[in-house]
Amino acid sequence: xxxxxxxxxxxxxxxxxxxxxxxRAFLAEQLKDRSPRQRSDNWYGYDRxxxxxxxxxxxxxxxxxxxxxxxxxTAFERAVVVExxxxxxxxxxxxxxxxxxxxxxxxxxxxxxxxxxxxxxIAKGELSFGIGMSEPDSGSDLAATRTKAVxxxxxxxxTGTKVWTSFAHEADYVILFCRTSGTPADRHKGTSxxxxxxxxxxxxxxxxxxxxxxxxxxxxxxxxxxxxxASMLLGEEGQGWDQVxxxxxxxxxxxxxFLSSIELLVQLIEVLKTRQSDAAQITVGRVTARLAVxxxxxxxxxxxLQNHQDAGLQASIVKDIGALFEQGLPDIxxxxxxxxxxxxxxxxxxxxxxxxxxxxPSWSLRGGTREIxxxxxxxxLGTR
Amino acid sequence: MLADMIQRxxxxxxxxxxxxRARDGQWLADVWAEVEEMGLPLALLTEEQGGFGxxxxxxxxxxxxxxxxxxxxxxxxxxxxxxxxAAAGLPLAEGPATLARADDLAVAGGRLTGTVERVAWAxxxxxxxxxxxxxxxxxxxxAWTIAEAGLSLNFHPRPTIRIDWTVxxxxxxxxxxxxxxxxxxxxxxxxxxxxxxxxxxSHTATRVQFGKPLQKNQVVQHELAxxxxxxxxxxxxxxxxxxxxxxxxxxxxxxxxLRAREAATAGASIATxxxxxxxxxxxxxxxxxxxxxxxxxxxxxxQVMWAKLLGQAALDxxxxxxxxxxxxx
Numbered sequence: 001x002x003x004x005x006x007x008x009x010x011x012x013x014x015x016x017x018x019x020x021x022x023x024r025a026f027l028a029e030q031l032k033d034r035s036p037r038q039r040s041d042n043w044y045g046y047d048r049x050x051x052x053x054x055x056x057x058x059x060x061x062x063x064x065x066x067x068x069x070x071x072x073x074t075a076f077e078r079a080v081v082v083e084x085x086x087x088x089x090x091x092x093x094x095x096x097x098x099x100x101x102x103x104x105x106x107x108x109x110x111x112x113x114x115x116x117x118x119x120x121x122i123a124k125g126e127l128s129f130g131i132g133m134s135e136p137d138s139g140s141d142l143a144a145t146r147t148k149a150v151x152x153x154x155x156x157x158x159t160g161t162k163v164w165t166s167f168a169h170e171a172d173y174v175i176l177f178c179r180t181s182g183t184p185a186d187r188h189k190g191t192s193x194x195x196x197x198x199x200x201x202x203x204x205x206x207x208x209x210x211x212x213x214x215x216x217x218x219x220x221x222x223x224x225x226x227x228x229x230a231s232m233l234l235g236e237e238g239q240g241w242d243q244v245x246x247x248x249x250x251x252x253x254x255x256x257x258f259l260s261s262i263e264l265l266v267q268l269i270e271v272l273k274t275r276q277s278d279a280a281q282i283t284v285g286r287v288t289a290r291l292a293v294x295x296x297x298x299x300x301x302x303x304x305l306q307n308h309q310d311a312g313l314q315a316s317i318v319k320d321i322g323a324l325f326e327q328g329l330p331d332i333x334x335x336x337x338x339x340x341x342x343x344x345x346x347x348x349x350x351x352x353x354x355x356x357x358x359x360x361p362s363w364s365l366r367g368g369t370r371e372i373x374x375x376x377x378x379x380x381l382g383t384r
Numbered sequence: 385m386l387a388d389m390i391q392r393x394x395x396x397x398x399x400x401x402x403x404x405r406a407r408d409g410q411w412l413a414d415v416w417a418e419v420e421e422m423g424l425p426l427a428l429l430t431e432e433q434g435g436f437g438x439x440x441x442x443x444x445x446x447x448x449x450x451x452x453x454x455x456x457x458x459x460x461x462x463x464x465x466x467x468x469x470a471a472a473g474l475p476l477a478e479g480p481a482t483l484a485r486a487d488d489l490a491v492a493g494g495r496l497t498g499t500v501e502r503v504a505w506a507x508x509x510x511x512x513x514x515x516x517x518x519x520x521x522x523x524x525x526x527a528w529t530i531a532e533a534g535l536s537l538n539f540h541p542r543p544t545i546r547i548d549w550t551v552x553x554x555x556x557x558x559x560x561x562x563x564x565x566x567x568x569x570x571x572x573x574x575x576x577x578x579x580x581x582x583x584x585x586s587h588t589a590t591r592v593q594f595g596k597p598l599q600k601n602q603v604v605q606h607e608l609a610x611x612x613x614x615x616x617x618x619x620x621x622x623x624x625x626x627x628x629x630x631x632x633x634x635x636x637x638x639x640x641x642l643r644a645r646e647a648a649t650a651g652a653s654i655a656t657x658x659x660x661x662x663x664x665x666x667x668x669x670x671x672x673x674x675x676x677x678x679x680x681x682x683x684x685x686x687q688v689m690w691a692k693l694l695g696q697a698a699l700d701x702x703x704x705x706x707x708x709x710x711x712x713x
Binding site for chain 2: 020272
């Protein structure tokens with residue numbers, strides 16, 4: 001029996017039902033002035049004020065221990081908040097990485113001092129994180145990382161370049177994946193993670209990488225003999241590979257892997273509802289079915305995480321199928337409505353379509369390319 | 385456990401020779417007798433209705449096993465028909481049965497007359513649970529004749545029948561027969577896709593070309609990953625439909641059924657391609673599953689009917705109402 005198991009997700013408890021209703025009301029108030037075009041930015045919308053409001057209302061660090069500012073709620077309750085944010089097009093970018101993966105990594109591997117310093121501020125929505133993994137010569141092949149950190153007394157001296165760091169120009173910290181001994185030929189061995197303060201690190205230069213839509217999310221971080229206190233080593237020196245794999249498991253499992261273009265579907269339905277045709281009904285019906293089943297798979301993963309089960313394989317399947325779904329929506333829309341997309345159009349539909357067409361290619365690249373994910377799934381099937 | 389018993393029964397009794405007999409239109413009476421002895425026709429009933437009070441997970445597993453073994457008997461149909469008959473308070477089938485919607489049957493002067501198309505194994509059935517408008521009729525075998533032969537893509541009989549019957553068993557319709565049939569088919573599709581993945585993994589591990597097993601090629605690995613994904617979707621889709629049927633939510637059934645049908649199409653295509661020419665023959669077992677998948681994806685309401693139903697509900701919900709609707713499915 002070769003099927004990769006997806007256990008049935010837990011039924012919604014009364015607490016979950018109440019949380020969903022309460023959180024929808026919170027979002028309706030917070031987002032009342034947000035346009036469809038802005039909502040279509042989905043998880044790369046960046047708004048510190050929104051993140052602080054989330055933190056104040058208790059919606060960040062939801063599963064973390066109370067002693068670090070968390071709320072000790074279930075992984076499933078957090079999943080409700082996350083999917084409702086994405087479905088509504090909330091600008092989650094300023095807390096997204098911190099709440100999803102950096103905070104959980106610090107809880108898992110951090111020192112008491114690091115936990116006290118960082119976690120309460122993430123939970124308040126005050127600290128923003130970026131990801132420090134990819135390099136110019138090591139994207140998918142993360143083990144080829146070259147950025148070097150050399151211990152010098154009570155500091156590390158860091159030299160190297162990281163790329164594709166979303167919001168490095170805005171964020172406060174990154175978790176930097178780097179080599180503390182040996183050479184890239186050593187692959188997984190000799191790697192470590194450092195917590196780098198983006199605002200106060202001498203020797204660090206951040207440069208924008210403008211994407212094809214003309215937007216500035218990505219950055220290049222160049223470290224030139226940059227000084228990072230040794231107290232900011234995350235976890236153990238030399239254990240960076242296992243730690244970064246654990247971080248990626250947090251990154252690949254969520255509903256952002258199929259809801260990135262949900263605003264286009266919302267606007268498509270809004271346009272078609274007054275001119276229903278067989279084609280419109282059939283197409284929207286099929287898309288709705290795919291979405292409902294992806295959501296069930298994603299909820300199954302959330303249930304596994306709640307039970308502390310390893311869901312790496314399942315998360316890869318959700319991300320692979322999810323990316324195909326969210327990337328496919330613009331072409332499905334184009335089969336139903338003739339419209340020239342326009343990034344600056346006043347029309348909600350034309351501007352949302354433009355934003356989605358521009359950004360869709362990235363969804364099967366970031367967080368693990370389609371090819372990497374399929375390799376992981378194939379390995380899980382026992383083929384290599 | 386029920387699942388183990390079913391697994392053992394079909395491993396023993398539904399071999400290639402039995403499949404060949406069924407393909408020739410023969411009724412596997414010995415296998416059916418064992419199916420009845422095991423109580424499978426009652427598996428979807430609650431304890432109050434005379435069933436075993438199985439959980440949704442247990443009934444789902446039973447239905448998946450019917451797909452995993454491509455069982456060439458209307459077991460799933462009988463389970464779904466009995467579930468509907470019990471919900472309506474009508475007597476259960478005393479043998480194989482199926483369920484249908486046939487709104488153009490005429491009801492006049494206490495007689496039900498007309499034709500019903502594509503009734504699985506109609507010759508061998510004990511009764512048919514058929515909905516006309518808001519009424520469910522339990523039509524006994526003696527009330528119909530075979531009007532025209534019909535065959536499914538996996539070569540099982542699906543004739544058109546002509547009914548002429550003095551109504552003596554009817555009740556208000558509890559839910560649409562197509563919803564019951566589509567739900568059991570979704571589970572069967574998931575089971576058949578699991579068998580197809582098993583066969584494909586085994587074939588690509590042992591078949592050597594250009595000096596290495598097919599499976600060592602990255603392009604093959606990626607196709608296997610896609611097939612595993614379609615299987616995951618079909619399994620989740622079947623569970624989604626099963627839960628929805630239990631709460632009487634036809635939109636949830638539509639969503640689960642539709643996605644399972646899509647998975648049948650995509651999965652059968654990958655499995656066949658990965659087998660190469662041998663997958664196109666009757667010499668290899670894969671055809672049992674691919675032909676069943678191609679048949680099942682178009683039964684109990686087609687893709688178009690279910691998609692229009694769900695799509696219209698989504699469009700009626702409108703942009704702001706769409707996501708809240710999805711979270712209820």
